[in-house]
Amino acid sequence: MDEMVQAGNYDGVHSYINQEKFPLEMHDPLEVVVELVDLARIAPSPEAVEEFARRGLRRPSHEEAVYFGAQYADIQRHRPIVWPHEPFLHADGSSRVLVHFGGTGYRTLDLFWDSSWGAYCLFAGIRV
Template sequence: MARKNVSLLVSAAGWIGSFVGELIPALRERGIQDDQIHALVTGNGLLLGKIADAIVEAIKQVKNLYTVCVDYTMRIDDLVVEGNYDWSNGDITSDHFPSSRTSKADVEIELIHLNRIISSDEAVKELDRVGLRPAKAHELLAFGAKYPEIQREFPIVALGSVWRDSDDGRRVVFLGGGGAERGASLLWFEDGWGGRCRFAAVRK
């Protein structure tokens, strides 16, 4: 359906009435009183704006989009601490994963599920094909701090920052976990990735 037609449907009074008819019982089930619901349209709009923000964030997460404020000036070591991980690799440091950026920025991170065993090089090509670049270490660790529960569902890797270790192996930051624990680790760029893995990516 064309975007214009969808917009007409969304704007139609019948659709709006149906939406409100579903929304009000859902709010009441969650303990919201009628006077609080009434305040949504009679107040100064601040609460309605917050609700709109929450809906936007929920829609993004359905699409596997997550907004993160990334401070590229922070030391990687501090980002690991901020993530409150149960375990982490001591080689995730600013010396190994420096950032060339010197600012803060809001970044939309998309978690791409390629759903097959794949090499790092092939995964990067797949991301590039759809206009994405692999996330940097700073971006993934900022994501892990803001959305700590996601990595319990599936492993997440950032292929955009690579550290070459003393054995000439290429290492990338990886978030994993399960059950009660979650961690930040390093895995080899040369190794393949399983079908459950998500690749953190950013629109170019």
């Protein structure tokens, strides 16, 4: 995980996004099709996962999120990308998921509370 995060060349990374908390075995990049879903409304992750099912998508893994960030750096500069993988249980008791944020001149990989997301967010699903 640490090597993939480094390969993403982020300007900022949440301190919990590391090999210890998100174990990852290094291998060639996964051949998956990531589809960014725009719900165009405030929505929690479970609603995005329901929409994935209607579209023939599945929920992503944290591994797919990290590989995507390393391969497609500029996509997250336009809108936040929420990765509704199985949530990570943070030390404070909250459930969290990976989120790619960005803008002109910066990119981050963060770990945010898995709650309702703004209408401007995109949700990453994986084509089955």
